[in-house]
Amino acid sequence: MTPPSPNTANAEAAVTVVGGGLAGCEAAYQLLRAGLRVRLLEQRPASMTPAHSGGRLAELVCSNSFRSDRLSAAPGLLKAEMRLLGSLIIAAADRTSLPAGQALAVDRERFAAEVEAELASRPGFELVRREVKSVPHEGPVIVATGPLTAGAFAEDLARLVGAGYLHFYDAVAPIVVADTVDQSLCYLASRYGKGGADYLNCPLDREQYLALLAALREAEQYPARPFEDERFFEGCLPVEEMARRGDDVLRFGPLKPVGLPDPSTGAEPYAVLQLRQDDLAAEHFNLVGFQTRMREGEQKRVIRLVPALHRAGFARLGRMHRNTYINSPAVLEATWQVRGRPLLFVAGQLSGIEGYVESAASGLAAGLYAAQLLRGDAIEPLPATTAIGALGRYVAGADPEHFQPMNVTFGLLDGEDLPRRPRRRRRQAQAERALEHVKEWARRRDK
Numbered sequence: 001m002t003p004p005s006p007n008t009a010n011a012e013a014a015v016t017v018v019g020g021g022l023a024g025c026e027a028a029y030q031l032l033r034a035g036l037r038v039r040l041l042e043q044r045p046a047s048m049t050p051a052h053s054g055g056r057l058a059e060l061v062c063s064n065s066f067r068s069d070r071l072s073a074a075p076g077l078l079k080a081e082m083r084l085l086g087s088l089i090i091a092a093a094d095r096t097s098l099p100a101g102q103a104l105a106v107d108r109e110r111f112a113a114e115v116e117a118e119l120a121s122r123p124g125f126e127l128v129r130r131e132v133k134s135v136p137h138e139g140p141v142i143v144a145t146g147p148l149t150a151g152a153f154a155e156d157l158a159r160l161v162g163a164g165y166l167h168f169y170d171a172v173a174p175i176v177v178a179d180t181v182d183q184s185l186c187y188l189a190s191r192y193g194k195g196g197a198d199y200l201n202c203p204l205d206r207e208q209y210l211a212l213l214a215a216l217r218e219a220e221q222y223p224a225r226p227f228e229d230e231r232f233f234e235g236c237l238p239v240e241e242m243a244r245r246g247d248d249v250l251r252f253g254p255l256k257p258v259g260l261p262d263p264s265t266g267a268e269p270y271a272v273l274q275l276r277q278d279d280l281a282a283e284h285f286n287l288v289g290f291q292t293r294m295r296e297g298e299q300k301r302v303i304r305l306v307p308a309l310h311r312a313g314f315a316r317l318g319r320m321h322r323n324t325y326i327n328s329p330a331v332l333e334a335t336w337q338v339r340g341r342p343l344l345f346v347a348g349q350l351s352g353i354e355g356y357v358e359s360a361a362s363g364l365a366a367g368l369y370a371a372q373l374l375r376g377d378a379i380e381p382l383p384a385t386t387a388i389g390a391l392g393r394y395v396a397g398a399d400p401e402h403f404q405p406m407n408v409t410f411g412l413l414d415g416e417d418l419p420r421r422p423r424r425r426r427r428q429a430q431a432e433r434a435l436e437h438v439k440e441w442a443r444r445r446d447k
Helices: 022-033 074-084 088-095 108-120 151-161 206-218 239-244 296-303 356-374 387-397 423-445
Strands: 014-018 037-042 065-068 103-106 125-129 141-143 165-172 175-177 187-189 199-204 271-277 284-287 314-316 319-326 341-346
Touching: 014 022, 022 037, 022 088, 022 108, 022 356, 065 074, 065 356, 074 088, 074 356, 074 387, 074 423, 088 103, 088 108, 088 356, 103 108, 108 125, 141 356, 151 319, 151 341, 199 206, 206 239, 206 271, 206 296, 341 356, 356 387, 387 423
Parallel strands: 014 037, 014 141, 037 125, 141 341
Antiparallel strands: 065 103, 165 319, 175 284, 175 314, 187 199, 199 271, 271 284
16 A cells, blocks of 8 residues: 555654664654654564563663763764754663763663653553564554564565665674672773773783684684575674684774773783673673674683683673664665655664664654654755764665665764864864754754
């Protein structure tokens, strides 16, 4: 059935949001704030995914970190823009934040509970927990089913948008139990002393690092199935894949010691594995950047080679899953609308962006744009001088022949007219202008 044209949509229509992750919850919240009715469809817990462990809305899977909160970092700018636009996800993250230096990290359980409670308190909100086999064709629809979209729904969406799917593999880092970490062999610090002393740092000398490297290279992994084509997302490589790429790849990546001198010696170790608090009670710690596809027994053996983790107990082991996304430049407008189907939006990681904050930002934008459409207004996307607008431009305008999921970066923002200057000053100018342009956009929207 062909979706209705925009002029048949009105504020009385209920908007259907498919998917209760970060993008879906943020989209639903923005629609509710605009006075619209929302029907949110979520398959969990009746039908689980390979990555989720519970049925909460907005469950965080890979990490509890929303990355840097500094305006000089692109994720920090993106969060600042979202705060200006009344983001549910960032407000809940701020209320449930944990010590993480200059990053924004959250207590997973409290965060999900906050998001779910806020949505449930809003008039006009309906939560339906069931598996959806096809894209709803009645009324406005925002599809935000996430990177684990599969089965009949994925096949129906592929037929609907008329473009094939791409995919990559994503890995999840293990979580250790705090009281099994040998505190005498690690130290609290944040890199370069910025923020609080919010990370447990597990140092390794050269011999220990090389032993860990050898173990990673030799460790038995879960094999790819015959129909699976191994293509990793470069921003989330398994540690064993990094180990195979060279002796120093891990030392210049997640195990880099720069800016983390050991207070007992005053010198930087050869390598450092950082642990980040994962819950408010500080009972669990996430192995930062240590995502893996090793078999469970191998994970325990290899991780316990890190001196401070020689008796580590595990609250969760790492795992690997196939992530799905559409070839967005062939499918989507910068407003997250499917081309030729103005009442159908696709948001979140399914749309070809990567990261928690980026996913929520796309849901926020899709919700705001859908609300404009239902008010009978022409959709005015946020300009590409803003981080949110730049993400929309990327998914609509990248090269479809070489498209890959993307985190937000300053390089995506429109800044050609800004004077050339040192990078730090240029980023500051880009951030200041982006926030002003978000405020101007919001003022025009609210007239």
